[in-house]
Amino acid sequence: MKKSNYRGLLSILLIVAVLTTWQLFNTKPLSASASSYRVVKTTTMKKTAYHRASANGAVYNLNHTKKLHLLKHYPYTTWYASKKVILRHRHQNAVYYKVKSSSGGAQGYIWHHYLKKGKAPFGLKYAKAAVAMDAKTGKVLWQRHMNTPRAIASISKLMTLYLVNKKVAGKGAGWNSRVKTSYSGLKTLGNSAVYGGFRFTRNHYTVKQLYAAALIESSNNAAIALGQWVAGGSTPAANRRFIKMMNHQVKVWHLGKAHFVTANGMEQNALRHYGYSVKGGNANLVSAKDVALIAKHLLADYPSILKESKRGSLKVAGQLCHNYNNLLPGRAFYQPSLKVDGLKTGFTDLAGYCFVGTGKKSGHHRLITVVLHDQNEFTETRSLMNHVYRQHRI
Template sequence: MYRKFLSVLTVLTVFVALFMFSTTNSVNAKSTYKRVSISNVRSTAYHNKSNSGAAYNQSHSRCAFLLKSHPHTSWYVTKKETLRHNRANAVYFYVRSGNKKYSGWVWQQYLTKGGAPFWIKSTHAAAIDVNTGKFLYNKSATAKVPVASTIKLLTIYNVLQKVHSKKYSWNSIVNTSGSGLYNMSRSYACGGFVLKHGVRYTVKQLYQAALIDSSNAAVIALGRWVSGSNVKQVQRMRSQLNSWGLRGNYIVSVSGLDNGDLNGYGYRYPGSSAYAQNTISAHDMAVVARNLLNKYPEVNQTTKINNLKVHGQWVHNVNTTLPGRKYNVRSLYINGLKNGYTPRAGYCLIGSSQKPGHHKLITVVIHDDDMSSDTTALMTHVYKYHSLKN
């Protein structure tokens, strides 16, 4: 009986202690911050001074978010309040992110005036004015890195050269024979547009499959049509880069696949290592894209297509910045250009746009998990801070 009494007494003591602690904390929370003044201010951009601090609700009883979780965000201040805390006054700003998803009260000492420096996740990036050739943005743009399927633009350039020579036409038949191409086109990892035995494909059809569907088999077949063999097309790609003054690049693959993927299909470049891959810079890919659009602007008539039926098969564009897609920004007038992905290159996107009355713009982002949103952010940034008007 005595033990039971002690147990009940202990429980009651703990309960009373917790209640008093809770009540005391509640009183302290209410009395910790006392408003001295509050006023509206003209909307002004600020950014984080460091990774310290947090934003709170107005009563300062709940943390809204940590500033370190938003290191590259511009905060727009619209209100200012002075609070009294521990016999001292402190000024707090009411901030809101540009996309209006995050807001709260932040101690002014955690912020510094001015918008956050422009930042994108891309490891390597570039932007170029197509009309003038002037680079408008660079981020580690000269490093030689894998670029996945964006390299297909080189072979597309060569295809257009041959078609425009007038010795051949879009209706010319391309030889797609060989088990390597057929098997590749059916591969889960490397396929897409399926090549069928006994079917004759035109240059136009494979050009559409290569640009819209990023078909590896289609672009390899086109390369063989241009140069006579896969090896000779790789050599042509190298020569083409050198003719534009783009040196120090390493090209072994027409499609952008590395040898780890090509080994099983017979398209490994002779003398290259088992896992060799193309390496070229974001800067040089911007120049490749610029030369393509300058000489053959009609390429955008194909790169802007979301879905198309080609020889009885639907091909689908994975570029989600195009009109009607998730990451499109209507005011940017995006019309291409080429996506790419391999595990080592990451997500890559060469974007193209032309606002009415402006020069054409090309952006390149490489190894970027946010390639679509970063592409539109980079385009928006360039149009805002550089004059591209005709």
């Protein structure tokens, strides 16, 4: 080839390369748009239940231009399909179902390979640990990570209240016994905007008053004062003795996944500010199963606790104590058939929302449920209770 022809060919190739490069950088990329997904056929179908076959899928709008919901966020949702839609994309057809979640809160179109026919298996979306237990037999009816010790916040007070009942049931003490509450740290704690609620305006309260404040209002200073009273004192030294009593009771009951360092469920890094600190860790660590067993012992040995735990509110020494159990009558998540009458709520940033629920549905044994580190503790407790009854497990 002559040099002139060779140079001409190189010039042409260079021009083509430049034009191609310009076109690549100045052309908008293709996307999953209405033009790339078009409806080929729509068929109405009998309403059919499906659940997710893969957590990788998503729910789209009809033209597949937008992800509406990620299936990984719906592990226990039943989707009801009402239409079969064939969409064409890149010369290929694909079958999608028009679906709506069982609650009606989410809907759209799902590729059929992401679905399995049938209702979704039962599960709790948020609780990191949970258990349902027959309060009479101790049989576990449903569980998730029930043997993993976790921070349990204020449901720790169930152990404190058990030991209070135990002392009252013995000799030399009663519900009208006076509890000394003059320690400055407890008074400061009661006035805290974060950890307070029941203020110590007196230097003495009765056991009955502080018991109600600790159970209903979940008063942190009331729980510590009661523990100190059980241990025979009114200062942090008595609190340390009481923590040892709590862990001794753990051994008596053979609870292998429970260890206490506070009487009220607050973490020690918060309690130190008020003069309280013990060795053994920052937080009470108890498994969901062991929480349920503590509740079982409390309900079996001292069933009168239900007279207080079912109260929506109560005035104690002139202060209104509010019960935060939203499964009680008149509350947002109340369901009459479940007959919930207890038992204890809890929350810290470390523990998340925790709840021990209990109720005795007509014709059944009493049910105890525990959810730990939850986001929707009342919704999920209600779902768990309904599931156990629906499956005739109790």
